[in-house]
Amino acid sequence: MLTLHCPYCGVHCDETELAPGGEAHLTRHGPGSDDADFESYLFLRENPRGVHFERWRHAYGCGKWFHAARCTVTLEVFGTYPAQTTAPMQAILDIIDEKRPGWRWRDVT
Amino acid sequence: MRRFSAFAIAREAVRHHSGWEKHWRSPEPKKRYDAIIIGAGGHGLATAYYLGKNHGITNLAVIEKGWLGGGNTGRNTTIIRSNYLQDASAAIYEKARSLYETMSQDLNYNVMFSPRGVMMLAQTQAELRGYQRTEAANRLQGVPTRMIPPEEVKKLVPIIRLDGPRYPVLGALWQERAGTARHDAVAWGYARACSDMGHDILQQTEVTGIRREGGKVVGVDTSRGAIDCARLGIVVAGHSGALADMAGFRLPIESVALQALVSEPIKPIMDVVVMANTVHGYMSQSDKGEMVIGGGADGYNNYTQRGSFHHIEETVRALIETFPMLSRLKMLRQWGGIVDMTGDRSPIISKTPVDGVFINCGWGTGGFKAIPGSGWAMAELMAEGASPLAAEFGLERFREGRFIDESVAAGVAH
Numbered sequence: 001m002l003t004l005h006c007p008y009c010g011v012h013c014d015e016t017e018l019a020p021g022g023e024a025h026l027t028r029h030g031p032g033s034d035d036a037d038f039e040s041y042l043f044l045r046e047n048p049r050g051v052h053f054e055r056w057r058h059a060y061g062c063g064k065w066f067h068a069a070r071c072t073v074t075l076e077v078f079g080t081y082p083a084q085t086t087a088p089m090q091a092i093l094d095i096i097d098e099k100r101p102g103w104r105w106r107d108v109t
Numbered sequence: 110m111r112r113f114s115a116f117a118i119a120r121e122a123v124r125h126h127s128g129w130e131k132h133w134r135s136p137e138p139k140k141r142y143d144a145i146i147i148g149a150g151g152h153g154l155a156t157a158y159y160l161g162k163n164h165g166i167t168n169l170a171v172i173e174k175g176w177l178g179g180g181n182t183g184r185n186t187t188i189i190r191s192n193y194l195q196d197a198s199a200a201i202y203e204k205a206r207s208l209y210e211t212m213s214q215d216l217n218y219n220v221m222f223s224p225r226g227v228m229m230l231a232q233t234q235a236e237l238r239g240y241q242r243t244e245a246a247n248r249l250q251g252v253p254t255r256m257i258p259p260e261e262v263k264k265l266v267p268i269i270r271l272d273g274p275r276y277p278v279l280g281a282l283w284q285e286r287a288g289t290a291r292h293d294a295v296a297w298g299y300a301r302a303c304s305d306m307g308h309d310i311l312q313q314t315e316v317t318g319i320r321r322e323g324g325k326v327v328g329v330d331t332s333r334g335a336i337d338c339a340r341l342g343i344v345v346a347g348h349s350g351a352l353a354d355m356a357g358f359r360l361p362i363e364s365v366a367l368q369a370l371v372s373e374p375i376k377p378i379m380d381v382v383v384m385a386n387t388v389h390g391y392m393s394q395s396d397k398g399e400m401v402i403g404g405g406a407d408g409y410n411n412y413t414q415r416g417s418f419h420h421i422e423e424t425v426r427a428l429i430e431t432f433p434m435l436s437r438l439k440m441l442r443q444w445g446g447i448v449d450m451t452g453d454r455s456p457i458i459s460k461t462p463v464d465g466v467f468i469n470c471g472w473g474t475g476g477f478k479a480i481p482g483s484g485w486a487m488a489e490l491m492a493e494g495a496s497p498l499a500a501e502f503g504l505e506r507f508r509e510g511r512f513i514d515e516s517v518a519a520g521v522a523h
Contacts, residue, residue: 001417039508043507046350072412073413
């Protein structure tokens with residue numbers, strides 16, 4: 001069972017309390033963008049076997065969106081952080097560097 | 110290879126069964142093959158089989174990280190049906206279903222195809238209208254299905270409860286010629302036939318890199334050394350993203366864990382397949398007597414082949430409302446497989462940005478039923494450069510907005 005820490009309420013939530021929101025830090029392309037941009041925003045995903053950054057919503061709690069850094073193979077959670085950011089926090093990148101040397105995810109390493 | 114037959118059984122009976130052969134060879138890898146298929150699951154082996162049988166390509170290797178048929182081919186709930194909504198889907202799934210009918214004879218291997226009928230329950234008004242639409246679509250596609258009223262459902266499945274307070278049965282979409290097959294036998298039968306044709310099946314061989322020169326594939330690096338090839342087929346379901354990454358392109362795919370479970374074996378109580386998409390559960394009884402139950406998928410990216418426990422609880426809780434007698438059953442085993450989900454819940458059988466690399470993936474939660482049709486189309490695509498069955502399943506459909514939307518039609522249990 002997956003347990004995530006909600007950065008807003010400060011509680012450890014069971015996954016049944018949460019709604020998964022898919023890959024994080026996507027660049028949102030709007031009107032005027034070309035087909036390749038839309039494809040990348042709407043459909044193309046990293047889907048890594050390993051370190052993954054993703055969005056979650058504390059649906060049966062405070063109701064707010066937040067980010068999580070997680071390993072998709074072991075379900076180990078490296079950390080959670082608030083939604084108001086376009087890139088993972090350095091503190092969490094440091095934790096991942098230590099636990100998964102050589103990892104990469106999109107252009108973040 | 111010695112053929113299986115009634116005569117062979119009689120012959121071996123008097124020879125103390127000393128004459129049975131290994132079903133497939135386990136050769137050392139050659140330096141070079143005309144074509145390599147990555148992934149010895151049902152789809153990969155079927156692709157290799159039809160490349161040999163329909164297109165005469167026999168200098169071919171199927172490379173498998175684990176053991177053949179050990180992924181989703183050995184983890185699914187063995188349902189075969191073709192009652193899809195969109196024309197492109199109906200064409201390829203119906204091709205697959207019809208190939209299943211003659212597969213045992215074709216492969217000389219008993220895959221125990223059992224056309225026992227698949228019933229998709231309509232338990233809400235929306236679902237009822239959805240299936241009526243599917244029935245009409247199927248009629249145009251030439252796929253025989255029909256809506257049946259609750260009384261007929263009860264006649265076919267006496268253990269069902271029609272008037273459940275949450276999930277009443279309002280009718281069902283019934284495909285009489287759908288059914289189940291023995292999933293392992295499908296992989297083994299194809300593997301045996303491939304090996305007999307001269308294909309090398311390399312198990313316990315992990316692909317670690319895809320070598321390219323000038324935008325064209327020239328070979329693969331594996332845990333047993335480099336192997337050259339002119340054409341490469343990636344047929345690895347849940348791990349497609351990892352392989353695409355090696356080849357340098359991205360996929361519109363997310364991998365999640367889908368679960369299934371079986372009960373203790375009991376006497377025959379249900380001789381059809383019942384799917385209840387509203388409650389995320391589907392069920393059939395195996396030849397051993399176990400109730401085989403398919404459950405829900407996780408909502409988040411996951412490679413654990415395990416899945417979350419609460420999905421089991423949800424599935425079982427809903428199923429016992431529709432089948433009250435199941436509440437007394439003990440569940441024997443639970444497992445998960447990694448399914449590759451696309452945005453429109455339809456597969457990808459396509460050329461890729463790398464010349465000579467083809468990909469067959471995105472079958473999501475419903476790949477087993479498609480194995481022969483998928484292999485047929487993928488083989489044609491790899492050999493001829495195009496396949497009518499695969500034409501609409503190209504990667505470019507996501508960029509061009511030509512989706513084959515089966516998510517509305519199929520819900521989750523697919």
